[in-house]
Amino acid sequence: MRSSVRVKEKRAIAACAARLVESGQTLFLDAGSTTSILSERLSGLSGLTVITNSLNVASNMTEREEQRSWATGPCSLAANSIQIRQRPSVM
Structure with missing residues (x-):
């Protein structure tokens, strides 16, 4: 899994950003x-x-009330929680 590869470098990049x-x-x-x-x-x-x-980013950002987060795609943020919407089926 990519999240466990080069973690030290990723943390350094995130700190700089x-x-x-x-x-x-x-x-x-x-x-x-x-x-x-980040x-x-x-x-x-x-x-x-x-x-x-x-x-993952949306989840991290919903922990603070002083921040506003907007998620695109099949998830949405409401009242510091994440809601997953199912996509309509295509025939």
Whole structure:
């Protein structure tokens, strides 16, 4: 699994990227093991808006009430919880 490969390097990248983000900014975090680690580091910033297509990132960002998170795709965020919507079946 990619989340257990080169963890030290991913944490270093996440730490560097987190220093570039300031409270009140809006950013998009794509799905990935490095962005998941980054979202853990960003959970301490207030006033941050995060748009993501990653369930892991969305989960990390819902832990703080001072942040706004928007999830794309089959999951949505409501009241600091994640809801999974089923896609309509295609015939």
